[in-house]
Amino acid sequence: GxxxxxxxxxxxxxxxxxxxxxxxxxxxGYPSLFWYVQYPxxxxxxxxxxxxxxxxxxxxxxxxxxxxxxxxxxxxxxxVQVSDSAVYFCAxxxxxxxxxxxxxxTTVTVRA
Amino acid sequence: KAGVTQTPRYLIKxxxxxxxxxxSPISGHRSVSWYQQTPGQGLQFLFEYFSETQRNKGNFPGRxxxxxxxxxxxxxxxxxxxxxxxxLYLCASSLGGQGSNQPQHFGDGTRLSIL
Numbered sequence: 001g002x003x004x005x006x007x008x009x010x011x012x013x014x015x016x017x018x019x020x021x022x023x024x025x026x027x028x029g030y031p032s033l034f035w036y037v038q039y040p041x042x043x044x045x046x047x048x049x050x051x052x053x054x055x056x057x058x059x060x061x062x063x064x065x066x067x068x069x070x071x072x073x074x075x076x077x078x079x080v081q082v083s084d085s086a087v088y089f090c091a092x093x094x095x096x097x098x099x100x101x102x103x104x105x106t107t108v109t110v111r112a
Numbered sequence: 113k114a115g116v117t118q119t120p121r122y123l124i125k126x127x128x129x130x131x132x133x134x135x136s137p138i139s140g141h142r143s144v145s146w147y148q149q150t151p152g153q154g155l156q157f158l159f160e161y162f163s164e165t166q167r168n169k170g171n172f173p174g175r176x177x178x179x180x181x182x183x184x185x186x187x188x189x190x191x192x193x194x195x196x197x198x199x200l201y202l203c204a205s206s207l208g209g210q211g212s213n214q215p216q217h218f219g220d221g222t223r224l225s226i227l
Contacts, residue, residue: 032215034215036218041220042220042221043116043118043202043218043219043220043221044202044204044218045218046215046216046217049215089155093216097168098143098145098160098162098167098168098208099145099157099160099168099170100145100147100155100157100204100216101157102154102155103154104154105154105155
């Protein structure tokens with residue numbers, strides 16, 4: 001079946017530090033990969049996506065590259081801000097499967 | 113453009129009751145999916161509808177059901193509520209056509225508490 005494994009954290013960083021959240025997946029075929037972010041009391045917001053091998057998704061300073069050879073989609077940001085404090089979810093969706101399979105989520109806290 | 117709207121935001125019910133949650137997708141989106149979020153199990157897929165037809169279903173008991181209307185709005189019903197049904201229920205919408213993998217856009221959820 002399809003599954004996503006991501007580092008669970010929590011992760012605590014100082015402002016302007018480098019952030020990496022590891023995500024690996026198991027899936028048949030060529031799924032699309034996503035990172036979502038959830039702020040307290042809110043739903044999930046799409047952060048970035050990649051639909052095929054070697055695609056790089058990027059948004060708001062965050063980046064992730066679809067690596068088929070290592071079945072990974074690690075999230076990175078070069079300089080975090082306090083406003084980046086949230087829970088981050090890695091997810092996959094096989095083509096025409098019509099559902100997202102999520103990782104457990106990683107709580108990130110950025111201190112000023 | 114308005115986002116995904118879920119109502120109500122909060123609900124308190126007792127064991128044995130039933131509940132209906134509502135979701136209005138982004139205008140033009142024809143696919144609506146439902147997810148349950150709990151601290152223990154994380155985010156789990158319930159079901160997905162497109163043009164009033166259920167295309168995929170997760171591993172939940174038959175007490176959980178849904179439907180979609182011709183205007184793409186969707187409702188989710190849970191009957192005979194149990195304490196373990198306490199969760200944040202999230203609705204997501206996407207364009208949903210076959211052969212594409214459009215990202216899903218989420219609402220803020222309905223927080224259901226069972227007493």
